[in-house]
Amino acid sequence: MNRVVAILLASLVGALVLSVALGSVPLPLDRVLGALTFQSSQGDQLVVWQIRLPRAFAAGFVGAALGMSGAALQGLLRNPLAEPGILGVSATAALFATFVLYFGLATAGPLVLPLAAVAGALIATLLVALAAIRTRSVVTLILIGVGLSSFSAAIMALLMNLAPNPFSLADMVNWMLGTVDNRSFDDLLCALPFMAIGVAVLLASRRGLSALALGDEAAEGMGLDLKRQRLAVIIGAGLATGAAVALAGAIGFVGIVAPHLVRPFLRYDPARLLVPSALLGGLILVLADIGVRVLPTDSELKLGVVASLLGAPVFIWIAARRRLA
Amino acid sequence: MKLLEAEGLGYSVDGRVLVADAAFALGAGELTALIGPNGSGKTTLLRLALGVLEKDAGSSSIDGTAVESLSPVERARRVAYLPQASPLVWPQPVRDVVSLGRFAYGAALGRLSQEDSEAVQRSIRACQLDGFEERAADTLSGGELSRVHLARALAAETPLVVADEPVAALDPRYQHQTMQLFVDMTRAGRSVLTVIHDLDLALRYASKVLWMHEGRIVANGTPQETFTTTRLRDVFGIDAQVLSDGLHTRLEISGPA
Numbered sequence: 001m002n003r004v005v006a007i008l009l010a011s012l013v014g015a016l017v018l019s020v021a022l023g024s025v026p027l028p029l030d031r032v033l034g035a036l037t038f039q040s041s042q043g044d045q046l047v048v049w050q051i052r053l054p055r056a057f058a059a060g061f062v063g064a065a066l067g068m069s070g071a072a073l074q075g076l077l078r079n080p081l082a083e084p085g086i087l088g089v090s091a092t093a094a095l096f097a098t099f100v101l102y103f104g105l106a107t108a109g110p111l112v113l114p115l116a117a118v119a120g121a122l123i124a125t126l127l128v129a130l131a132a133i134r135t136r137s138v139v140t141l142i143l144i145g146v147g148l149s150s151f152s153a154a155i156m157a158l159l160m161n162l163a164p165n166p167f168s169l170a171d172m173v174n175w176m177l178g179t180v181d182n183r184s185f186d187d188l189l190c191a192l193p194f195m196a197i198g199v200a201v202l203l204a205s206r207r208g209l210s211a212l213a214l215g216d217e218a219a220e221g222m223g224l225d226l227k228r229q230r231l232a233v234i235i236g237a238g239l240a241t242g243a244a245v246a247l248a249g250a251i252g253f254v255g256i257v258a259p260h261l262v263r264p265f266l267r268y269d270p271a272r273l274l275v276p277s278a279l280l281g282g283l284i285l286v287l288a289d290i291g292v293r294v295l296p297t298d299s300e301l302k303l304g305v306v307a308s309l310l311g312a313p314v315f316i317w318i319a320a321r322r323r324l325a
Numbered sequence: 326m327k328l329l330e331a332e333g334l335g336y337s338v339d340g341r342v343l344v345a346d347a348a349f350a351l352g353a354g355e356l357t358a359l360i361g362p363n364g365s366g367k368t369t370l371l372r373l374a375l376g377v378l379e380k381d382a383g384s385s386s387i388d389g390t391a392v393e394s395l396s397p398v399e400r401a402r403r404v405a406y407l408p409q410a411s412p413l414v415w416p417q418p419v420r421d422v423v424s425l426g427r428f429a430y431g432a433a434l435g436r437l438s439q440e441d442s443e444a445v446q447r448s449i450r451a452c453q454l455d456g457f458e459e460r461a462a463d464t465l466s467g468g469e470l471s472r473v474h475l476a477r478a479l480a481a482e483t484p485l486v487v488a489d490e491p492v493a494a495l496d497p498r499y500q501h502q503t504m505q506l507f508v509d510m511t512r513a514g515r516s517v518l519t520v521i522h523d524l525d526l527a528l529r530y531a532s533k534v535l536w537m538h539e540g541r542i543v544a545n546g547t548p549q550e551t552f553t554t555t556r557l558r559d560v561f562g563i564d565a566q567v568l569s570d571g572l573h574t575r576l577e578i579s580g581p582a
Contacts, residue, residue: 002435078414211428214477218411220377222481223401223429268415269434323416323463 004265008279012060015286019056020048023293054188058180058247059289059303060282061188063254065195065244067281068274069237070255072202075209075270076233077138080263081319084241084255087141087234088148089124093245094176095152096120101171102159113175114190114246121194121242124148125235132230138216141234178249178304180289191243198240202274205232209270251304253311254281260318326389327352328485328516329404331374335382343369345540347383351485356511357518358527358548361537362561367520368409368489370537375406375487387485401429407478407488409520416461419473423449426480448480451506453499467494475503486510488519492526504530524561525576528552536560549574558582 021032027044034040035048069084077086085091097117100106106113131144156172163169208229211219220226244251258281259273266272285303288310292301327350334347344366351357359367372378374385376392385392387403395403405426413422421434426448427441437445449455452472462470471494478486486507492500504526507517511532521527527534528548536544536551538560544551552574557565565578 221406
């Protein structure tokens with residue numbers, strides 16, 4: 001394990017502990033430990049196990065999935081500004097979730113919403129993967145992704161426009177802002193398998209991302225199976241991103257910012273970037289979520305809003321400082 | 326057995342023929358120059374022969390095996406391909422870019438085997454990039470960068486190297502050094518096929534010259550056999566004299582024909 005990974009991992013664990021300790025009722029470390037080992041009061045155990053731990057883990061996993069997907073897609077598309085949702089997966093997942101909210105299906109069970117979002121992500125991933133089999137150009141894939149995103153956004157706007165009552169409209173808007181508030185271990189378990197498969201596919205195909213640094217033609221000449229590499233990244237990032245959206249709604253910029261910040265420490269190698277980007281993505285969201293809970297605002301800030309407020313300026317800074325082409 | 330053998334290769338886009346009925350064979354120990362004016366189909370021919378581009382007609386084999394039945398890794402272990410342009414997106418250090426040449430052997434950056442590191446080091450030395458190992462790619466000049474790409478291709482240490490204009494960006498000294506490096510490689514039994522625009526270099530260093538004109542191979546032989554005033558006019562549209570003092574042959578180009 002290299003130094004960057006070790007530092008990020010330690011920071012992430014620290015942030016997770018902090019996230020459990022902080023909140024509307026601060027818990028000192030000994031009470032946190034007591035609750036974790038089932039040796040403190042029922043109240044403490046409830047707060048830690050039912051509320052704070054799932055929430056902290058949700059933020060961590062979502063950030064990690066977005067960080068790694070962003071890093072992989074940036075490597076595949078050879079563009080430091082590519083984001084996990086660039087191929088239309090996030091928007092389609094969000095559209096399916098909006099459908100559920102519009103028709104009031106979310107009341108049918110706690111897992112209907114995340115499962116619908118995952119289904120949307122899978123469909124978008126499948127569409128883009130089919131396109132990748134047919135075309136040689138990554139630009140075509142990006143354009144298909146942009147098309148998917150725009151179409152999904154248009155239908156979401158339509159659903160909001162026709163919302164049957166203010167409550168379902170509020171549900172849709174709230175969900176779209178992105179949050180890990182009120183997440184349970186059941187929600188986590190529903191999203192985790194998809195995230196795990198996505199992450200596994202990305203890790204298994206990461207060496208090819210290094211080769212792509214020299215361009216498609218040189219990479220192919222070096223022995224890379226271009227089609228397989230593209231499919232692996234599309235499917236891996238699609239599953240991981242889709243699961244992240246299912247768990248937390250739309251959370252932007254983490255997937256762009258995390259890879260960018262660690263890249264110089266990994267000799268700009270797109271393959272070695274994956275794990276540190278995931279750890280940093282997780283760290284950023286866990287910290288942002290602590291901020292969201294601790295800041296004294298009348299109605300709680302949404303994680304997705306804070307992530308965008310912090311991320312967008314960084315995005316501009318990255319765009320302005322690009323060193324190559 | 327031929328390292329690379331192509332027969333009847335053809336390719337067209339929207340009815341426009343880019344390569345037609347092209348045949349050639351490369352044996353061990355040969356330095357072959359592929360020459361022809363802009364747009365004569367040189368790059369397309371290389372890509373067709375290597376199977377990077379799907380051909381419309383003909384066949385191509387590497388070491389006697391049809392290119393279609395070789396996996397990308399198997400092909401890359403037999404032939405190193407250096408495309409005309411390999412635009413870098415990340416400011417990676419030179420050593421890492423060259424190390425990518427070992428990709429087909431399973432090398433992963435940061436975890437090179439002893440054998441891979443040695444091949445990378447040899448290649449860096451051969452391309453005179455000593456001292457540049459930790460320089461970021463975006464701090465290099467065009468010529469330095471093209472030596473880095475050449476080193477990347479050579480690091481694979483394949484029996485055959487196929488290079489598309491590897492010396493175009495180099496200053497005269499490095500142009501000659503690179504051609505001399507190719508000659509040394511062929512003396513060691515390896516083979517090089519290179520697209521080249523400097524006819525003088527082709528005449529001086531190549532053991533064989535493939536002439537391309539409007540998608541066809543119009544001549545194939547030693548420089549001495551194929552460099553004629555008529556052919557230079559027909560293919561390149563230039564007025565040129567082939568001068569020989571018995572020991573050296575050189576070209577004197579007086580202008581467009």
